Amino acid sequence: MRQCRGMSMNTFDLNKILRPHIISLAPYSSARDEYTGHVGVFLDANENPYGSVTEENYNRYPDPYQAEIKQKIAPIKNINPEHIFLGNGSDEPIDLLVRATCTPGQDHVIIMPPTYGMYEVSASIHDVKIDKVSLTTDFQIDTEAVLNAVTPVTKIIWICSPNNPTGNVMHQESIRKILENFNGLVVVDEAYIDFTDEPSWIQHLGQYPNLVVLQTFSKAWGLAGLRIGMCFASAGLIRILNKIKPPYNISLPAQQALLEGIRHEDRKKEMVIDILDQRFLLRNKLENLPLVIKIYPSDSNFLLVQFEDAKAVMDYLIHETIIVRDRSRVHLCDGCLRITVGTGEENEVLIDSLKKYQQKSVIV
Structure with missing residues (x-):
């Protein structure tokens, strides 16, 4: 009923x-x-x-x-x-x-x-x-x-x-x-x-x-x-x-x-602005990587990103001690990793590592 x-x-x-x-x-x-x-x-x-x-x-x-x-x-x-x-x-x-x-x-x-x-x-x-x-x-x-x-x-x-x-x-x-x-x-x-x-x-x-x-x-x-x-x-x-x-x-x-x-609410607001700026920059850099299939729209402090081989990317990042969240087995999130927006320096380390992984994959 x-x-x-x-x-x-x-x-x-x-x-x-x-x-x-x-x-x-x-x-x-x-x-x-x-x-x-x-x-x-x-x-x-x-x-x-x-x-x-x-x-x-x-x-x-x-x-x-x-x-x-x-x-x-x-x-x-x-x-x-x-x-x-x-x-x-x-x-x-x-x-x-x-x-x-x-x-x-x-x-x-x-x-x-x-x-x-x-x-x-x-x-x-x-x-x-x-x-x-x-x-x-x-x-x-x-x-x-x-x-x-x-x-x-x-x-x-x-x-x-x-x-x-x-x-x-x-x-x-x-x-x-x-x-x-x-x-x-x-x-x-x-x-x-x-x-x-x-x-x-x-x-x-x-x-x-x-x-x-x-x-x-x-x-x-x-x-x-x-x-x-x-x-x-x-x-x-x-x-x-x-x-x-x-x-x-x-x-x-x-x-x-x-x-x-x-x-310190003003400081909180400043951090939010910085995170949103970094989210924009990170998204743009991820979009330029061929191994990235799709980046979903975000109203949060993270990006859901679909990769060609999410498990391999995840394993590589862990080896490089860069920790993101594997969501590839979650309903409707096939091949996706959830990436928290970090500081500018942290995001650069992530992008550099993904570029190295990409180069390594091409060579192999």
Whole structure:
């Protein structure tokens, strides 16, 4: 039985897609839930009162809800802090969204290969059925096929835009149509949004209560080592995620480093400009190599490149200690390597190595 088509977005009810026991779940109450102040004699959390074995004092637990960070993020993203969840990378909210809504062995999610692999991994871990609806040959959403794949037990539709590993933005009208005709969660993963001129779907959260937007500090901000991802959603869903997450999911050093990083938004913007310039130059140089068959359009900080013999090229680059990502066995990505845009110097090393490989192949 297929879900009724043409539904209004107003029929979305968060409680209807949450697992029933999650709604009534009593969350773990940490010491910092009972007292949120920063001043006092803290004898509540069984911490070491003398400090740390390191020069920095890490003897106190961090803010479990990262309030100060959310206050800094809110004006940058033009959204209220109550709509922000911070996780251990984007992978944590991906996992929590599955856990909150999908009953193991019963419910389904929809993914659109080729796409980011953690959607499938998280669903598989929780014994949630994965329905795959292929992107079109130009890596866009087959909207009708996606909606036709929806069943009464479909809880989440995952959309990666800009998409990984293809690099392109999904058409807004396709996403809008899915939002308006599906009463589960529609998650738009915008990990690479800073590298495109397309507006974020965050601006539509008030219009679509079933919309969830993921972003990250790992890419444009250059803070991958901190492992902090952002999830933007309705206040009700954010409360659920806070209820089921581990009590202190982001460490104090990570929170401190992120607060420092957020102060340098101008530097982040400069890095994005440099990466886009390098992407343009790298693309032009790759296009001049005969061993390159095709370079797909990119709205991200990487290029998906089809080679005559991707495996041989990959093996050669590894031998030269140049590491790219082999996507040649991924659906619709036959013969493709995914190449992250590096610095000018790194990109030159790559191009020089590809030229040497090409010369070697001609001689052989």
